[in-house]
Amino acid sequence: MSDIEIARSATSQPIAEIAAKLHIPDAALIPYGRTKAKICPDHIASLKDKPDGKLILVTAITPTPAGEGKTTTSVGLTDGLNRIGKNALVCLREPSLGPCFGMKGGAAGGGYAQVVPMEDINLHFTGDFHAIGAAHNLLSALIDNHIHWGNSLEIDARRIVWKRVADMNDRALRSINCGLGGPGNGFPREDGYDITVASEVMAIFCLATDLDDLKERLNKIVVAYTRDHRPIHASEILGTGAMSVLLKDALAPNLVQTLENNPAIIHGGPFANIAHGCNSVIATKAGLKMADYVVTEAGFGADLGAEKFFDIKCRAAGLHPDAAVIVATTRALKMHGGVSKDDLDKEDLSALEEGCCNLVRHIENVKAFGVPVVVGINRFTSDTDAEIALIKKIALANGVKAIDCTHWADGGAGTEELAEEVVALVDSGHANFAPLYPDDMPIWDKVKTVATRLYRADDIIADQKIRDQIQKLQDSGYGHFPVCIAKTQYSFSTDPTLKGAPSNHVVAIREVRLSAGAGFIVVVCGDIMTMPGLPRVPAANHIDINENGEVVGLF
Structure with a gap:
């Protein structure tokens, strides 16, 4: 079955029952239908004196077209932890519409390790991204409006650094001319669009600890410069109060569930290149107050995602991760060893051994932060026992265990061994987390x-x-x-x-x-795209609604 068919066949519990597992009372829920809700910020604030649970990061080897499966593993590990009797939840990023309708796909997991309702999560969800885009573009409009009505701040229109955003892959918007059509439309100038997940408002949203912190951060945004290079801050444009109003409801974390009816908090989703690629600090810190084990993920491979999780998010929020899981697949490691995508189903131990240099590098890097590591092998049906054994041997030679995981096919039952090892790492007390560099380094x-x-x-x-x-x-x-x-x-x-x-x-x-x-x-460093384009055959071409009113073609 496809991911969407598996998700649709699952029996979801009412969201109040999921909330009860985290001791969230009905009065602290803001329902969005039967199976999703926001958690009231007042309830989260009331938990501040509770001890924190244990924080587990799921990261991965360097991505390839063969796929690695961080989100699937994060969900599967959470289900596995609950199966072995632990109180665990997963904290994930919200998917962006751009990849959903483009090429990458959604971000709700896959197979029998998914969060649901997957259609809602992958599409509009609770409207958080729309609020972030509206707040960003309000500031854009206020900048041009200020210039139109006299420009008392003496903004140099050639030095406006605040673009507009849209939550869609649209290459035609990367560079535009705006203000055309006469004096009533403002002053003509060059502008452009980024995708919403690349917005600094998104990064601020995900690093803010509460509404007051959000407002303070919004005020500090540098939107433009004068002719003599003086920075113009968002506070001077007098719109951050209105931006905060647009973001107020979105700031409450979203509660949903896994296919196995375990709690999942999905909130925020900054770009993992131009920003830090992690879910919101508010969601993670709330999760740590409500569960004994919190599983979260970071974007792309560990050189980008884990590094930014450790050096930016953990530094800013005072988080101390207790363990990390590096997700690897035999297919991706064989690609790193030189095998073409068309030949990945064939056993090739020589290429696999060569490609494992990528896994070893990531193991060394995560250890450099003082965080204990385990490798989760996201197993495919074409993987052979000899390939799995080789990865385990190489991992063990580098001081870590590699666990064979079948969560895509078996759900939480396929990650029980990984869950046991994660608990052992956490209980070992060997975590000695520290960022890679001090604040005062140039x-x-x-x-x-x-x-x-x-x-x-x-x-x-x-x-x-x-x-x-x-x-x-x-x-x-x-x-x-x-x-x-x-x-x-x-x-x-x-x-x-x-x-x-x-x-x-x-x-x-x-x-x-x-x-x-x-x-x-x-x-x-290098060529980075903050407004992607659609592929030759975008996923949007195959998404539709059938005669029963059901979404089809969404993975």
Whole structure:
């Protein structure tokens, strides 16, 4: 059966019954139908004195077209933990409409390790992304309106850095001319669109601890510069109060369930390249107060997702992860060993062994943060016992266990062994988490630390203009910010064709962007797309509603 058929055949419990498992009273639920609800912020605030549960990060090897399955494993592990008698929930990001209608697909898991209602989650859900897009575009409109009505702030229209956003892959909007058609339409200028998940409002939304923190962060957004390069902040445009009003309801985390009726909190979803790629701090911290084990994930491979989870989210929120799971598949590791996508179903131990250098690199990197590691092998039906045994042998030679997982086919029953190992790692008390670099390290050195220690680059380079920008940010009081490195997700290097575990390369910094409200500095290395396009045959071509009113073609 397809994912959507499996999800539709499941028996979901009323959301109040799921909430009861977390001791959330009915009065603290804001229902969105029968099977989803928001959790009242007042209830979350009332839990502040409760002890935290244990935090488990699910990350992965470097992505390939063969697929890895982080979300599926996160859901499966949560079900497995509950099957062995633990009180566990999963915290995930909300899917974006762009990938859903494009090529990547949804983000609700797969097979028998899904969160439901998967159609709602993958589509409009509770409207959070619409609220974020509206708040972002309100600020955009206010900027142009300010210029139209006299421009008392002396904004240089050539130096407006705040684009507009849309939650859809639309390459035609990357670069546009706006304000055309006469004086009544404003001043003509160049502009562009990013996808909503790349918005700084999204990053702020996911790093804010409450409404007051959200408003303070929104005020700090730098939207433009004057002719003499003075930054213009969102607070000066006088719209952050209205933006907060649009975001107020969205700020409450969303509660749903897995196919096995275990709690799932799904909230926020920043781009894993241009931002930090994790679900909201509010959701994660709430989960830690309500469950003994919280499973969460970070975007892309561990060099991007886990690094930003550790260095940005955990640093900002004071989180201390207790264990990490690195998801790997034999298919993806064989691609890293040079096998073409068409030949992945054939056993190839030589290529698999060569491709495992990528897994070993990620193991070493996660250990560098002081977090205990286990490898979860997301098993496919074409995998052979010899291939699984080889991955286990290589993992063990690098000091970690690799567990064969069949959650896609078997749900939580297929991850019980992984769940037992995660509990053992957590109970061992070996976690000694620390970010990769201190706050007071200079910006340039922070980038170099990540590039040399995690990517195994020899050095970083940038032209003088970029170096001057970095120094100006340092001198302007932003030197304590963590860095958010935006590079290809398909390689440790900035060249997406370099598979495996490349070393001795050089990371070239192409652009630097300040996210003053989010509290980090984006360092763009290589070609990064903040408004993707649709593929030749987008998934949208196959999505429809049948005669029974059911969505079809959605995975």
